[in-house]
Amino acid sequence: MLKNLRSKLVLTPWLIWLGIMGLALLTGLAAGLLVFWKGLVITNLTDLVPWGLWITIDLSSIALGAGAFSLCAGVYLFGLKRYQPIARTATFVGLIGYTMATLALILDIGKPERFWHSMIYWNTHSLLWEVTMCVILYLTVLLFESMPILANLEWLRKRLPKIAALMERVHHYAPFLAILGLGLSSLHQSSLGATYGVIKARPFWFKPEMSVLFMFSAIVGGISLTLFVTMLSSRLTNKAKVNDVLIERVAHFVGYLLIGYFYFRAWDALATTYTYDPGRSEGLRFLTKGPFAFNFWIVEMLFGMILPMILLLYKPARTNHFWRMVALLLVAVGVVAFRWDTNITGQLVLMPYVSGAAITYTSYRPSLVEILTGTAIIAYGLTAFSLGVKYLRVVDHTLVETEYETVKVQAAEPVTI
Amino acid sequence: MTEQNINRRDFIKLTAVGLAVAAGTRAVTQTRASGDAPHGERQWAMVIDQSKCTGCNYCTLACQAHNDVNPDIQWNKVVEDGTVSGHQIYVPRPCMHCAKAPCVEVCPVKASYYREDGIVMMDYDRCIGCRYCQIACPYDARSFNWEAFTGDNPAVPEWGTPEVDRRPRGVPEKCSFCYQRVDRGLSLGLTPGVDADATPACVVACPTGARMFGDLNDPESSVSKALHENPSYRLRENLGTGPRVYYLPAIAEKMEA
Numbered sequence: 001m002l003k004n005l006r007s008k009l010v011l012t013p014w015l016i017w018l019g020i021m022g023l024a025l026l027t028g029l030a031a032g033l034l035v036f037w038k039g040l041v042i043t044n045l046t047d048l049v050p051w052g053l054w055i056t057i058d059l060s061s062i063a064l065g066a067g068a069f070s071l072c073a074g075v076y077l078f079g080l081k082r083y084q085p086i087a088r089t090a091t092f093v094g095l096i097g098y099t100m101a102t103l104a105l106i107l108d109i110g111k112p113e114r115f116w117h118s119m120i121y122w123n124t125h126s127l128l129w130e131v132t133m134c135v136i137l138y139l140t141v142l143l144f145e146s147m148p149i150l151a152n153l154e155w156l157r158k159r160l161p162k163i164a165a166l167m168e169r170v171h172h173y174a175p176f177l178a179i180l181g182l183g184l185s186s187l188h189q190s191s192l193g194a195t196y197g198v199i200k201a202r203p204f205w206f207k208p209e210m211s212v213l214f215m216f217s218a219i220v221g222g223i224s225l226t227l228f229v230t231m232l233s234s235r236l237t238n239k240a241k242v243n244d245v246l247i248e249r250v251a252h253f254v255g256y257l258l259i260g261y262f263y264f265r266a267w268d269a270l271a272t273t274y275t276y277d278p279g280r281s282e283g284l285r286f287l288t289k290g291p292f293a294f295n296f297w298i299v300e301m302l303f304g305m306i307l308p309m310i311l312l313l314y315k316p317a318r319t320n321h322f323w324r325m326v327a328l329l330l331v332a333v334g335v336v337a338f339r340w341d342t343n344i345t346g347q348l349v350l351m352p353y354v355s356g357a358a359i360t361y362t363s364y365r366p367s368l369v370e371i372l373t374g375t376a377i378i379a380y381g382l383t384a385f386s387l388g389v390k391y392l393r394v395v396d397h398t399l400v401e402t403e404y405e406t407v408k409v410q411a412a413e414p415v416t417i
Numbered sequence: 418m419t420e421q422n423i424n425r426r427d428f429i430k431l432t433a434v435g436l437a438v439a440a441g442t443r444a445v446t447q448t449r450a451s452g453d454a455p456h457g458e459r460q461w462a463m464v465i466d467q468s469k470c471t472g473c474n475y476c477t478l479a480c481q482a483h484n485d486v487n488p489d490i491q492w493n494k495v496v497e498d499g500t501v502s503g504h505q506i507y508v509p510r511p512c513m514h515c516a517k518a519p520c521v522e523v524c525p526v527k528a529s530y531y532r533e534d535g536i537v538m539m540d541y542d543r544c545i546g547c548r549y550c551q552i553a554c555p556y557d558a559r560s561f562n563w564e565a566f567t568g569d570n571p572a573v574p575e576w577g578t579p580e581v582d583r584r585p586r587g588v589p590e591k592c593s594f595c596y597q598r599v600d601r602g603l604s605l606g607l608t609p610g611v612d613a614d615a616t617p618a619c620v621v622a623c624p625t626g627a628r629m630f631g632d633l634n635d636p637e638s639s640v641s642k643a644l645h646e647n648p649s650y651r652l653r654e655n656l657g658t659g660p661r662v663y664y665l666p667a668i669a670e671k672m673e674a
Binding site: 038039040041043045047048050051108109110111114115117118120121122123125126127128129132179180195198199200201202347351353354355356357 | 432496498499508510519522523524525526527528543544545546547548549551552553554555556557559560561562563564565585586587588589650652653656657
């Protein structure tokens with residue numbers, strides 16, 4: 001396609017990147033169509049493990065999109081205005097994360113053509129209903145919050161300057177949108193944990209702290225991912241202009257957050273042993289000694305919390321770009337591992353309903369179609385973000401929009417960079 | 418720009434009032450929320466006598482025929498449950514039709530719901546296939562239609578003829594206490610649990626009479642009497658789901674007889 005458009009094709013790293021992403025997207029699209037055609041029978045999901053890789057991607061992308069609400073709340077509600085450029089990036093990351101989650105869900109549900117039923121038929125008792133409604137509403141908020149970012153599209157500014165100006169003016173309402181975002185996100189980020197936490201049939205999940213763990217991990221992971229992609233794009237392209245002082249300060253803050261997250265996660269795991277509850281202790285053993293031991297001890301605990309905590313709190317490491325990026329990436333990966341471990345372990349430990357029968361175990365390994373479509377969802381996220389960096393000035397700390405305090409704003413002139 | 422005159426405080430106030438009104442309206446119109454256990458005139462229940470169950474699986478086959486169930490799926494599953502004085506004991510497990518059913522509470526679209534008579538029903542046309550009910554069910558009573566059930570049902574006609582539509586691909590399905598037989602029987606003036614045509618297929622098919630079905634509100638029904646005269650238990654009773662399927666534990670003397 002590109003060859004037809006350009007007579008002289010120069011293979012720049014950017015084009016190679018787009019090519020790889022395009023390949024992943026096309027394979028995933030094919031796999032996704034296969035899922036819609038053949039049904040979920042071609043996945044490795046079973047009646048014992050009905051929530052697999054896709055749900056983990058859904059949980060993870062919502063978690064990693066949480067930088068948007070936390071940073072917007074910090075900037076617009078708690079008055080940390082100088083971090084506004086980072087909140088801007090986070091908003092875009094959030095928009096991508098939530099659309100990724102929606103894509104994963106559409107693949108996962110058995111009747112994708114009925115997705116709108118949750119908006120019509122309300123079961124206010126259902127955590128999943130609450131999460132669905134909040135995600136839909138919050139996605140709308142994110143769209144509004146992203147309007148000033150999308151208004152940076154060169155084409156839009158030139159062709160439809162009035163619309164671009166209108167979109168930019170949405171920025172006036174940033175504090176209000178931040179309130180909505182904070183409310184909706186606090187609801188659904190924690191309810192996502194409660195979705196598991198209320199399941200009394202599975203003692204490994206059945207505990208009130210699930211909500212808090214999900215909320216906490218989302219804030220830590222979401223901010224970390226935003227900072228990581230910001231730094232990464234500033235290394236890869238001159239389109240991204242960053243103010244390293246801001247990033248370093250937020251990274252320092254993430255270091256402190258990690259102490260709290262580590263304490264809470266470790267306490268939660270250890271407190272599981274206080275009582276013997278059939279199924280709960282077995283789940284913990286799955287994590288600490290069983291097939292998830294590497295994930296739990298190494299990916300979640302050591303690399304996901306302790307190591308980045310040290311790197312981000314120890315000044316020489318934090319001020320070093322490489323180590324700061326390593327730390328931030330590890331935090332995000334650790335949060336994904338937490339979601340995966342929680343989601344899968346709870347299903348692999350099978351509770352007997354016959355009294356006195358022993359606890360049994362099952363296994364789950366995602367099938368190729370699940371992996372290909374999952375990869376495509378991630379590729380979509382990466383592509384969207386890189387396009388945003390290139391064309392929408394998503395990572396541009398020189399673009400400080402202070403106008404939101406003053407009421408009047410001029411219709412933006414087309415800016416040529 | 419007049420919108421600018423709304424300050425943050427007013428905005429919060431307006432939002433709060435709006436939310437409160439919306440919530441209040443819902444609360445008033447939704448008094449039959451999913452958390453309430455139903456209290457109709459009749460309350461169907463099933464009693465399974467483990468002393469009599471021989472694990473023959475006739476119940477499962479009759480169920481598969483009458484409800485046109487995919488042979489890969491068992492609404493009623495017969496599970497081994499240890500031995501009593503050398504005899505193998507079984508737990509036949511239909512849907513428990515819980516009074517506080519986790520599946521009903523978690524369903525995001527109210528596709529699972531209570532009937533007034535206590536039957537936990539599935540609206541297969543409303544279900545979006547998210548499988549949260551499967552995650553929540555403590556009894557593994559739900560099976561997902563990973564693919565469409567096409568072709569012949571091997572249980573038909575030997576074990577009965579289908580009385581309900583096949584479920585489409587992409588929704589979970591489960592035992593319905595043969596609501597179609599109960600409803601049709603009642604409309605014909607029959608008594609479920611007494612007249613075979615008004616009684617769940619598994620109860621009718623049981624060759625040893627291990628299964629009973631009837632109205633808990635009727636003290637003369639077989640289930641009421643059986644529960645009055647015998648010790649009984651329910652599965653995972655500690656969860657507080659209030660199953661409507663009761664088991665009479667196997668007793669060695671009864672099994673010798």
